[in-house]
Amino acid sequence: MKPQDKAIARIKKYGSSEDFTIKKEVMKKLTKISKDQFMCKCCKKYFLPHFLSIDHIKGREEITKNEELKKINYLESRSGKQLLSWIKKHLENKITYKHFQVLCHNCNVAKFLYKTCPHQR
Numbered sequence: 001m002k003p004q005d006k007a008i009a010r011i012k013k014y015g016s017s018e019d020f021t022i023k024k025e026v027m028k029k030l031t032k033i034s035k036d037q038f039m040c041k042c043c044k045k046y047f048l049p050h051f052l053s054i055d056h057i058k059g060r061e062e063i064t065k066n067e068e069l070k071k072i073n074y075l076e077s078r079s080g081k082q083l084l085s086w087i088k089k090h091l092e093n094k095i096t097y098k099h100f101q102v103l104c105h106n107c108n109v110a111k112f113l114y115k116t117c118p119h120q121r
C-alpha cells in the first residue's frame with residue numbers, strides 16, 4: 001500500500017491523529033491568529049486549525065527544482081506531520097514564506113480544481 005493510502009485507511013478507522021501543537025506553531029508564523037483561530041490567506045476568514053491546511057503556493061511538485069528549496073532539502077513526498085516539522089525547522093528562512101501559506105480547506109480545494117480560487121479573480 002502507498003503511504004497515502006495507508007494514511008487514508010488509518011483515518012477511516014481511527015479518525016485523524018493530526019498534531020495540532022506543531023500545526024499551530026507553524027501557522028502562527030505563517031498567518032495571523034485571533035483567539036486560537038488562524039486566518040486563511042485567501043478568504044481572510046479565521047478558522048480553527050481543523051479547517052486549515054498548509055498550501056504549497058506554487059505546487060507541491062512544481063517547486064522540486066527550486067534551487068533555494070533544494071538547499072534546505074525540500075522533498076515533494078513530505079505531507080502532514082513530516083511537512084510541518086520540516087517547515088518548523090525553516091521558519092527563520094524567508095524562502096519558507098515564499099512557498100507555503102495557510103489556506104482553509106475550501107480555498108485550498110478551489111485553488112486545486114480551478115487553478116485560482118474564485119476569491120482571487
Ligand SMILES: [Zn+2]
Nearest residue numbers: 040043104107
Ligand atoms: Zn479560505
Ligand SMILES: [Zn+2]
Nearest residue numbers: 042107117119
Ligand atoms: Zn479563496
